[in-house]
Amino acid sequence: METSSSLSVEEILSSKRVLKRKKRLLLLFTTPLLIFVFITFIAPIATMLYRSVYHPTVSQLIPLSLSQMKNWDETQSALPDGMVLREFSLELRSLAEQRLSGKLAEEINRLKPGSSSLIKSTARKLRKQKPEQLQLTGDQFLLASHKKWQDIELWRAIKRAGQPFTDSYYLTTLDLTRNSAGEIEQRDTQIYLKLYWKSLKIALIITLLTAIFAYPLAYYLATAPSKIANRLMVLVLLPFWTSLLVRTTSWIAILQTNGVLNSSLQALGIIDQPFELLYTEYATIIAMTHILLPFMILPLYSVMKNIDPSYLRAALSLGARPIPAFFKIYLPMTVPGVSAGALLVFIISIGYYITPAIVGGTEGQMISNIIAFHMQSSNNWELAAALGSLLLALILALYWVYDRYVGVNNIKLG
Amino acid sequence: MKRLLPIVALATVCNLASAEQLTAVSFGGAYGAAQQKHMIDPFVAETGHKILFENYSGGIAEIKAQVESGNILWDVIDIEVIDLERACSEGLLEVIPHDTLPPGDDGTPAAEDFSEAALSNECGVGNIVWTVLYAFSNDTIKGGQPSTIADLFDTKKYPGKRALRKRPQVNLEWALIADGVPKEQVYEVLETEEGQARAFAKLATISDDIIWFDSWSQAPQLLNDGGAVMVQSANGRIFDAIQSEGKPFEMVWDAHLYDLDVWAIVKGTKKKELAMEFIRFATGSKPLSGMPEVAYGPTRNSSYAYVDKAVIPKLPSSHLDEGLKASGEFWADYGESLGEKFNEWLLK
Numbered sequence: 001m002e003t004s005s006s007l008s009v010e011e012i013l014s015s016k017r018v019l020k021r022k023k024r025l026l027l028l029f030t031t032p033l034l035i036f037v038f039i040t041f042i043a044p045i046a047t048m049l050y051r052s053v054y055h056p057t058v059s060q061l062i063p064l065s066l067s068q069m070k071n072w073d074e075t076q077s078a079l080p081d082g083m084v085l086r087e088f089s090l091e092l093r094s095l096a097e098q099r100l101s102g103k104l105a106e107e108i109n110r111l112k113p114g115s116s117s118l119i120k121s122t123a124r125k126l127r128k129q130k131p132e133q134l135q136l137t138g139d140q141f142l143l144a145s146h147k148k149w150q151d152i153e154l155w156r157a158i159k160r161a162g163q164p165f166t167d168s169y170y171l172t173t174l175d176l177t178r179n180s181a182g183e184i185e186q187r188d189t190q191i192y193l194k195l196y197w198k199s200l201k202i203a204l205i206i207t208l209l210t211a212i213f214a215y216p217l218a219y220y221l222a223t224a225p226s227k228i229a230n231r232l233m234v235l236v237l238l239p240f241w242t243s244l245l246v247r248t249t250s251w252i253a254i255l256q257t258n259g260v261l262n263s264s265l266q267a268l269g270i271i272d273q274p275f276e277l278l279y280t281e282y283a284t285i286i287a288m289t290h291i292l293l294p295f296m297i298l299p300l301y302s303v304m305k306n307i308d309p310s311y312l313r314a315a316l317s318l319g320a321r322p323i324p325a326f327f328k329i330y331l332p333m334t335v336p337g338v339s340a341g342a343l344l345v346f347i348i349s350i351g352y353y354i355t356p357a358i359v360g361g362t363e364g365q366m367i368s369n370i371i372a373f374h375m376q377s378s379n380n381w382e383l384a385a386a387l388g389s390l391l392l393a394l395i396l397a398l399y400w401v402y403d404r405y406v407g408v409n410n411i412k413l414g
Numbered sequence: 415m416k417r418l419l420p421i422v423a424l425a426t427v428c429n430l431a432s433a434e435q436l437t438a439v440s441f442g443g444a445y446g447a448a449q450q451k452h453m454i455d456p457f458v459a460e461t462g463h464k465i466l467f468e469n470y471s472g473g474i475a476e477i478k479a480q481v482e483s484g485n486i487l488w489d490v491i492d493i494e495v496i497d498l499e500r501a502c503s504e505g506l507l508e509v510i511p512h513d514t515l516p517p518g519d520d521g522t523p524a525a526e527d528f529s530e531a532a533l534s535n536e537c538g539v540g541n542i543v544w545t546v547l548y549a550f551s552n553d554t555i556k557g558g559q560p561s562t563i564a565d566l567f568d569t570k571k572y573p574g575k576r577a578l579r580k581r582p583q584v585n586l587e588w589a590l591i592a593d594g595v596p597k598e599q600v601y602e603v604l605e606t607e608e609g610q611a612r613a614f615a616k617l618a619t620i621s622d623d624i625i626w627f628d629s630w631s632q633a634p635q636l637l638n639d640g641g642a643v644m645v646q647s648a649n650g651r652i653f654d655a656i657q658s659e660g661k662p663f664e665m666v667w668d669a670h671l672y673d674l675d676v677w678a679i680v681k682g683t684k685k686k687e688l689a690m691e692f693i694r695f696a697t698g699s700k701p702l703s704g705m706p707e708v709a710y711g712p713t714r715n716s717s718y719a720y721v722d723k724a725v726i727p728k729l730p731s732s733h734l735d736e737g738l739k740a741s742g743e744f745w746a747d748y749g750e751s752l753g754e755k756f757n758e759w760l761l762k
Contacts, residue, residue: 099509117746357628
C-alpha cells in the first residue's frame with residue numbers, strides 16, 4: 001500500500017488510536033443530546049404505543065370476578081352463574097369503599113354506554129351491605145337492585161373490558177368493533193377513517209399550495225440583487241418570527257363575516273352577500289398555508305441560490321425554448337429543495353392542532369383535534385394513544401413511499 | 415421607633431414562616447375576578463396565608479394527570495358538577511366533611527342553610543348556581559322578540575346565525591324540548607336511540623345557520639360583532655356585558671339548563687387542612703353573597719340578606735321553574751358516546 005511506504009506500522013496504529021479517541025470524545029459530546037432525545041421523544045412514544053394496547057385497569061380492579069368469569073361462555077344467552085355475581089358484588093363493594101367504583105364504571109361504560117350510573121348507584125347501595133351477607137346472597141341483591149343487571153350485554157362488556165391486552169382501541173380507530181359473537185364488524189359511528197382521510201387531503205392541499213406560492217417567490221429572491229432580496233427576505237421572516245397564535249387570530253379578523261376581506265369586497269361592489277369563510281375548511285387551509293409558507297420558501301431559496309444561472313443561459317444559447325429549458329434544466333436541479341420543503345410542510349400540517357381548532361370551526365377539524373378531545377374531554381387516553389399511533393404509522397408509511405419514489409437522499413436544506 | 419423596627423421585622427418573618435401558600439384554580443374572567451374580590455382577598459387578609467389563584471378551562475384531565483403522577487400542583491379547584499360526579503367516584507378528590515361547615519350568619523345550621531344540591535356530593539361544597547341560556551341583541555332583532563327555545567330553532571321567523579357551544583350537552587336537550595318533548599322527560603328520551611336520532615334531526619334543521627364556538631368568552635363577542643343573532647351563553651357573561659358595558663342584550667330564560675359549580679380538594683394534596691379552611695371560609699354567607707355581582711346565585715339562603723334586591727330577579731335561582739337541571743348522571747353515562755356521535759354528525 002502506498003501509505004505503508006511513507007508511514008510505519010506504529011504510526012498508523014497511533015493515528016488510528018487518536019482517531020478512535022476523537023470519535024469517543026465526540027460521542028461523549030452527543031450523549032446529553034441522545035439522552036435528551038430518548039427521555040423526551042422515544043420513551044413517550046413507546047409509552048403511547050404500549051398504552052394503546054395494554055390496558056390493565058379493569059383486570060386490576062376486579063381480578064377475582066374475572067378469573068371466575070373465565071368459565072362463562074359469553075356467546076350463549078345465559079348470565080354468568082351465581083358464584084360470579086356474588087364475587088362481583090363483593091368486589092364492587094370494596095371498590096366503593098376505596099372510592100374506585102367510578103373508575104370501573106367509566107371503563108365499562110365505554111363498551112356499554114349507560115352503565116356508568118348503574119354501576120355507581122349499585123356500588124353506593126352495596127356499601128351499606130355486610131360482606132358476609134353478600135357472600136351468600138350477593139347475586140340476588142345485584143339482580144334485584146336494577147333490571148339492567150340482567151342484561152347479558154353488560155356482562156359481555158365486563159368480560160371484554162377485563163382483558164389486559166386489547167386490540168379494541170385500534171379497531172375503534174378504524175371504525176370497527178367486535179360484536180357479541182367475537183366477529184369484527186362496522187361500528188355504528190363512522191368518524192375516524194373519514195377524519196384521517198380529511199387530514200391527509202388538507203395536508204396535501206396545503207403542501208401543494210405552499211409549493212405553488214413559494215416557488216416563484218424563492219426564484220425571485222435567489223436571482224434578485226442582494227439588496228432587494230434581503231429586504232424581501234425580512235418580509236418572509238417577520239411573520240415567521242411572530243407568535244403562531246397572533247398570526248392565527250389575525251386570520252379571524254380577516255376572514256369573519258363582516259371582517260376585513262368581506263367588507264372590502266363589499267365596499268368595492270364585487271360581492272353583495274359576504275362570503276362565509278371563517279370556521280370552514282377553507283379557513284384552515286388558507287391560514288395554514290400562510291403559516292407554513294416559510295418552511296417551503298427557505299429550503300427552496302437555499303437550493304436555488306446555489307444553482308449557477310449560467311446553466312439556464314447555456315441551454316437558451318444552445319437554442320432551447322425558455323419553457324422546455326426551465327423544465328429540463330432548472331426544475332430538476334431544484335427538486336432537492338422542493339422535496340425538503342414538501343416533506344417539512346406535509347408532516348407539520350398533518351398533525352397541526354392549534355390553527356384548525358381556532359379558525360376551522362367544525363368543518364376544518366383534523367385528526368389531531370379529535371386526539372386532543374379524547375385526551376382532554378373524554379379522558380379516553382387509550383383511544384387517543386391508538387389514534388396517535390395510527391397517525392405515526394401513516395406518516396412513516398408515506399415517508400417510506402416517498403423514499404422509494406423520490407429518495408430521501410434528494411433532500412437538501414441548504 | 416428605632417428599637418421597634420427589629421421587633422416588627424422579626425414579627426413579619428415569623429408570620430411569613432407560619433403562613434402557607436395555597437393554590438386555587440377557577441375559570442377566570444369576570445367570575446374569577448368576583449371570586450378574587452369576595453373570597454380570595456378577604457381570606458388572605460384574615461388568615462395571612464397566601465393564595466396563588468390560577469385559571470383553567472374545566473374538565474378533569476389535568477386533575478387526573480396530577481393525581482395519577484402524584485405531582486399535585488393544585489390544592490383547591492372550582493369544578494362544574496358535571497365533572498365533579500366523575501372526578502369524585504374515580505378517587506381524584508378528597509371527601510369533604512360537610513358537618514364542619516360553619517352555620518350561616520343568621521345562625522341557620524349549614525345543613526339547612528345550603529341548598530340541597532350544594533351538598534349532594536361528598537367531594538364538594540356548592541359555590542354558585544349558574545345556567546346556560548340563549549341571548550339576543552335588541553340591535554339585530556326588532557319587533558317580535560324570541561322568548562322560547564322553539565324560537566331558537568325557528569329560522570323562518572328569526573333568520574340569521576345562531577352561535578352554539580360545540581358539544582352535545584345543552585344542544586341535544588334544547589333540540590328535544592324544541593321538538594315538543596316535555597322538560598321532565600328530556601333525559602329519559604335522550605337515553606334511547608330514537609330519542610338521540612330525534613335530537614340530531616332537530617339540530618339538523620338549523621345546521622346551516624349554526625356557528626359553533628369553543629369557549630364561553632366567544633359568546634358575548636359573537637353577539638356583539640353581529641356574527642350571530644342568537645347565542646348560547648353562560649348567563650353571567652351576558653349579564654356582565656349588559657351591566658358593565660351597557661350592551662343591548664336580552665336573556666331568554668325558557669328551558670335554560672342550570673347547574674352548580676362547587677369547590678373541591680384535589681386528592682393527595684399536602685395542604686388538605688388549609689384547603690378545607692379556605693372552603694369553609696369561601697362558602698360562608700358573606701363571601702357567597704358577592705357572586706351575584708356576576709349574576710351567579712349563591713348556594714346559601716342566608717347570603718340573600720346581603721344581595722342587592724335589584725339583582726335577585728336576574729339570578730338563575732329566581733328562574734328555576736322555567737329551567738331544567740342539567741343531569742350530571744346522564745352525561746357521565748352518555749357523554750362519551752354522544753360526544754362521538756356529535757362529532758360524526760358534525761362531519762356530515
